[in-house]
Amino acid sequence: xxxxxxxxxxxxxxxxxxxxxxxxxxxxxxxxxxxxxxxxxxxxxxxxxxxxxxxxxxxxxxxxxxxxxxxxxxxxxxxxxxxxxxxxxxxxxxxxxxxxxxxxxxxxxxxxxxxxxxxxxxxxxxxxxxxxxxxxxxxxxxxxxxxxxxxxxxxxxxxxxxxxxxxxxxxxxxxxxxxxxxxxxxxxxxxxxxxxxxxxxxxxxxxxxxxxxxxxxxxxxxxxxxxxxxxxxxxxxxxxxxxxxxxxxxxxxxxxxxxxxxxxxxxxxxxxxxxxxxxxxxxxxxxxxxxxxxxxxxxxxxxxxxxxxxxxxxxxxxxxxxxxxxxxxxxxxxxxxxxxxxxxxxxxxxxxxxxxxxxxxxxxxxxxxxxxxxxxxxxxxxxxxxxxxxxxxxxxxxxx
Amino acid sequence: xxxxxxxxxxxxxxxxxxxxxxxxxxxxxxxxxxxxxxxxxxxxxxxxxxxxxxxxxxxxxxxxxxxxxxxxxxxxxxxxxxxxxxxxxxxxxxxxxxxxxxxxxxxxxxxxxxxxxxxxxxxxxxxxxxxxxxxxxxxxxxxxxxxxxxxxxxxxxxxxxxxxxxxxxxxxxxxxxxxxxxxxxxxxxxxxxxxxxxxxxxxxxxxxxxxxxxxxxxxxxxxxxxxxxxxxxxxxxxxxxxxxxxxxxxxxxxxxxxxxxxxxxxxxxxxxxxxxxxxxxxxxxxxxxxxxxxxxxxxxxxxxxxxxxxxxxxxxxxxxxxxxxxxxxxxxxxxxxxxxxxxxxxxxxxxxxxxxxxxxxxxxxxxxxxxxxxxxxxxxxxxxxxxxxxxxxxxxxxxx
DNA sequence: AAGACTTTGTTTATTGCATAGACAAAGTAA
DNA sequence: TTACTTTGTCTATGCAATAAACAAAGTCTT
Numbered sequence: 001x002x003x004x005x006x007x008x009x010x011x012x013x014x015x016x017x018x019x020x021x022x023x024x025x026x027x028x029x030x031x032x033x034x035x036x037x038x039x040x041x042x043x044x045x046x047x048x049x050x051x052x053x054x055x056x057x058x059x060x061x062x063x064x065x066x067x068x069x070x071x072x073x074x075x076x077x078x079x080x081x082x083x084x085x086x087x088x089x090x091x092x093x094x095x096x097x098x099x100x101x102x103x104x105x106x107x108x109x110x111x112x113x114x115x116x117x118x119x120x121x122x123x124x125x126x127x128x129x130x131x132x133x134x135x136x137x138x139x140x141x142x143x144x145x146x147x148x149x150x151x152x153x154x155x156x157x158x159x160x161x162x163x164x165x166x167x168x169x170x171x172x173x174x175x176x177x178x179x180x181x182x183x184x185x186x187x188x189x190x191x192x193x194x195x196x197x198x199x200x201x202x203x204x205x206x207x208x209x210x211x212x213x214x215x216x217x218x219x220x221x222x223x224x225x226x227x228x229x230x231x232x233x234x235x236x237x238x239x240x241x242x243x244x245x246x247x248x249x250x251x252x253x254x255x256x257x258x259x260x261x262x263x264x265x266x267x268x269x270x271x272x273x274x275x276x277x278x279x280x281x282x283x284x285x286x287x288x289x290x291x292x293x294x295x296x297x298x299x300x301x302x303x304x305x306x307x308x309x310x311x312x313x314x315x316x317x318x319x320x321x322x323x324x325x326x327x328x329x330x331x332x333x334x335x336x337x338x339x340x341x342x343x344x345x346x347x348x349x350x351x352x353x354x355x356x357x358x359x360x361x362x363x364x365x366x367x368x369x370x371x372x373x374x375x376x377x378x379x380x381x382x383x384x385x386x387x388x389x390x391x392x393x394x395x396x397x398x399x400x
Numbered sequence: 401x402x403x404x405x406x407x408x409x410x411x412x413x414x415x416x417x418x419x420x421x422x423x424x425x426x427x428x429x430x431x432x433x434x435x436x437x438x439x440x441x442x443x444x445x446x447x448x449x450x451x452x453x454x455x456x457x458x459x460x461x462x463x464x465x466x467x468x469x470x471x472x473x474x475x476x477x478x479x480x481x482x483x484x485x486x487x488x489x490x491x492x493x494x495x496x497x498x499x500x501x502x503x504x505x506x507x508x509x510x511x512x513x514x515x516x517x518x519x520x521x522x523x524x525x526x527x528x529x530x531x532x533x534x535x536x537x538x539x540x541x542x543x544x545x546x547x548x549x550x551x552x553x554x555x556x557x558x559x560x561x562x563x564x565x566x567x568x569x570x571x572x573x574x575x576x577x578x579x580x581x582x583x584x585x586x587x588x589x590x591x592x593x594x595x596x597x598x599x600x601x602x603x604x605x606x607x608x609x610x611x612x613x614x615x616x617x618x619x620x621x622x623x624x625x626x627x628x629x630x631x632x633x634x635x636x637x638x639x640x641x642x643x644x645x646x647x648x649x650x651x652x653x654x655x656x657x658x659x660x661x662x663x664x665x666x667x668x669x670x671x672x673x674x675x676x677x678x679x680x681x682x683x684x685x686x687x688x689x690x691x692x693x694x695x696x697x698x699x700x701x702x703x704x705x706x707x708x709x710x711x712x713x714x715x716x717x718x719x720x721x722x723x724x725x726x727x728x729x730x731x732x733x734x735x736x737x738x739x740x741x742x743x744x745x746x747x748x749x750x751x752x753x754x755x756x757x758x759x760x761x762x763x764x765x766x767x768x769x770x771x772x773x774x775x776x777x778x779x780x781x782x783x784x785x786x787x788x789x790x791x792x793x794x795x796x797x798x799x800x
Numbered sequence: 801a802a803g804a805c806t807t808t809g810t811t812t813a814t815t816g817c818a819t820a821g822a823c824a825a826a827g828t829a830a
Numbered sequence: 831t832t833a834c835t836t837t838g839t840c841t842a843t844g845c846a847a848t849a850a851a852c853a854a855a856g857t858c859t860t
Contacts, residue, residue: 003438
């Protein structure tokens with residue numbers, strides 16, 4: 001079996017993580033406060049803090065107010081001890097960010113994609129990453145990793161098994177990037193990345209069970225259950241766009257019939273607009289402009305999309321009983337015209353008990369949900385490595 | 401925050417758990433073998449084993465074959481160091497089991513229920529539990545707990561919030577039983593109990609991500625994700641019977657339309673039989689007898705139920721990507737007539753990647769899935785307490 | 801301004817646990 | 831009988847957390 005056994009180093013790693021966690025969430029904190037909050041002995045905290053300082057992860061930022069005795073020395077996490085690169089690989093764009101270890105954006109790059117074949121896309125992607133890395137200021141840990149969100153199915157070796165809208169099949173993205181950059185690389189589905197981004201930096205902060213529904217050309221979902229991303233047995237969970245909501249409805253390329261995304265996605269919306277003979281609107285932007293201009297037929301169409309969206313959301317709520325459902329990706333732009341019918345449908349179709357504590361929200365990070373989640377994958381990987389191997393003090397590396 | 405901090409007792413608890421786990425799954429094992437498998441030092445294993453022996457949880461069962469040196473002393477878990485009570489509270493029956501700590505059934509009791517009001521049901525339930533407890537042989541830890549599965553929604557205080565078929569609302573079942581028996585009591589949904597039962601003792605042994613679909617009068621699901629029961633934000637996950645599979649289908653009492661259970665449950669099946677003018681079959685047993693007798697109209701009806709079942713199962717697979725889906729509860733009796741159409745539908749409607757590793761199975765424990773899961777809740781509670789508080793050596797208590 | 805508290809953070813002695821390695825016990829093979 | 835193996839215990843050591851003492855740096859009262 002060889003599960004990790006308990007020994008002294010394990011204790012130390014656990015307690016170091018506890019101290020670091022306390023600092024991360026408690027902002028400026030003194031050693032005494034950490035001791036009190038965590039229950040660790042003052043001496044223990046002092047020791048561990050010293051090692052974190054030696055490891056450049058924590059620094060003293062001066063003294064605080066006295067409460068009747070010696071002034072406390074305040075500690076702060078060194079957000080710029082390293083940087084992370086996050087990439088959102090879209091169907092017709094690449095968005096990349098360089099962030100510090102707290103997820104603050106240091107630099108951003110957006111490129112339009114004109115072709116979808118793997119090689120040219122990879123070249124663009126690397127150009128984006130190169131540019132971001134070159135902007136990274138020197139830091140003790142340098143670039144700690146690269147995270148990428150892609151519009152398709154990814155297995156746990158970081159290979160893109162299938163990305164229909166890019167027409168990719170079996171592209172070993174992680175290996176390619178890892179080989180080129182010699183850095184830890186994490187690849188995941190765009191919806192999973194979006195879920196992570198919103199959970200860490202957006203509408204879902206501190207929520208332990210949430211479903212992020214990415215409504216774009218298709219529909220996907222990222223599931224955060226019990227604090228962590230649930231990826232299913234083989235990494236393909238969340239293909240919720242292909243849940244039947246009309247048992248014998250429209251046939252879908254996936255083999256199923258009446259798939260949710262055939263009714264509630266951007267593509268479905270556009271098809272319906274075409275079918276209804278609504279003219280002069282061949283993309284989402286056109287449709288939204290028309291709605292904004294007061295065209296009632298378009299508004300009705302959007303409201304209907306809201307209802308279909310609500311049907312699937314209700315299914316999700318009944319099945320998962322999450323604390324929050326967050327609607328993200330392109331269709332959020334239609335929020336003003338679909339939110340009302342969406343909410344009404346969800347309320348009507350969801351069982352009363354799971355509904356009671358449900359928050360139905362829209363992505364707070366807008367079109368940055370996925371890219372922030374991608375960066376977060378790199379950051380959390382760094383912290384996981386810290387926890388696994390303890391702090392390596394006195395590192396000095398360049399941002400390059 | 402006050403997360404559990406790392407200290408010496410934590411190490412010891414972790415390692416004790418590792419040793420116990422190794423013995424539990426490795427059957428007869430010597431100290432040397434445990435040391436090798438777990439990576440713990442021989443001396444450490446010796447110490448911990450000695451404490452487990454003092455705590456009556458492990459015993460030496462003689463020597464094994466020599467492999468060229470001193471004979472090993474084989475160790476075994478003492479399954480009868482305590483006993484657990486599991487109860488499956490059905491709509492018209494109560495089934496109870498007394499098991500040892502390995503889940504082996506020591507005694508069983510089944511009672512028919514003629515009424516559903518809380519008080520009489522509670523009396524029957526207690527009579528059942530009393531009877532089982534009186535049959536427990538004396539043991540070091542006595543009765544370690546009581547687990548109960550109920551056909552309804554349960555909150556985390558063990559109150560039955562809503563059990564439509566029993567017409568219960570707000571019955572504080574756990575408190576009532578805990579007060580009477582002064583024992584740890586766990587209450588959960590019947591589907592959750594069934595999922596646990598099958599995962600631990602049935603078709604889903606050792607599978608870390610599985611969905612147990614309880615198809616009875618209604619449909620519920622128990623979700624085991626990443627090794628543990630997922631109960632949602634407020635304990636109401638798995639109400640998957642009320643997932644819409646026909647967006648604008650039959651209205652349901654829950655407020656939704658086209659709920660899965662309105663098409664694929666036992667109740668739906670019987671209604672359809674009635675509607676189709678099929679006579680002389682007013683319950684499931686009658687229907688199955690007719691199918692067995694070769695009535696083709698009834699067989700077609702069952703095949704149709706299999707298809708509807710498959711539609712929902714495909715939705716589950718697309719959303720959760722589990723390693724296994726296990727069909728349980730009453731409708732499993734119709735397996736011979738619905739399995740074929742069920743499997744075909746699932747294969748056709750599920751995306752190819754999640755399908756690849758999917759096992760679609762029927763409950764192996766038959767009508768004991770839930771009761772075994774209930775017992776398992778009590779047993780795992782006992783082990784959790786052991787891990788939390790280490791072994792208390794030299795206990796002597798009576799089964800009473 | 802002096803003395804009496806208070807709070808912070810470090811130092812010291814102690815304790816508990818795992819570990820490596822030595823060792824005794826109990827076996828096999830030749 | 832002798833040499834080698836394997837099992838399980840014993841011993842000395844090291845590491846990490848802890849309580850308690852302590853030094854440092856404050857505040858507050860009179």
